[in-house]
Each structure stands twice: as C-alpha cells, then as structure tokens.
Amino acid sequence: MTLSKMRASGIHTVERVCPQCGCHAIIHVDGLPGGVAVAELGKGVCCVNCGAAETHTQPNWRECESRNVTR
Numbered sequence: 001m002t003l004s005k006m007r008a009s010g011i012h013t014v015e016r017v018c019p020q021c022g023c024h025a026i027i028h029v030d031g032l033p034g035g036v037a038v039a040e041l042g043k044g045v046c047c048v049n050c051g052a053a054e055t056h057t058q059p060n061w062r063e064c065e066s067r068n069v070t071r
C-alpha cells in the first residue's frame with residue numbers, strides 16, 4: 001500500500017511497531033510523497049527504545065476506526 005492509497009482511505013498517520021520490544025510510534029506522513037510505500041517507511045529506521053535495526057510500519061487503522069465511531 002502506498003501513502004496516497006492510505007490517504008484515500010482517510011488515514012494520515014502510520015504506525016511504527018518494533019518487532020523486538022513492541023513499542024509503538026505514530027508518524028504523521030502528510031509531508032511525504034504519495035508514491036512511497038507504507039512498508040518502506042520502517043526500513044533502515046532504528047527503534048528509539050531498544051535500538052532494533054528495523055521496524056515494521058503499517059497504516060494507522062485505529063485512526064480510521066475512531067472516525068467511524070464518531071460518525
């Protein structure tokens with residue numbers, strides 16, 4: 001999935017999860033080009049908590065869900 005597709009779904013943030021320590025981080029990606037794949041955002045990004053060399057990134061689906069609740 002690319003950022004442009006994610007935005008089309010109403011999601012403007014990416015959740016970064018560390019596979020090693022499980023910490024979560026929310027990244028605002030409105031400033032990044034739409035052609036960037038969500039999965040690529042975690043490549044080469046070290047975990048700020050435990051220093052793991054690579055983290056997983058996924059669309060922040062919770063942002064979408066919380067909007068559905070308020071609707």
Ligand SMILES: [Zn+2]
Nearest residue numbers: 018021047050
């Ligand atoms: Zn970590």
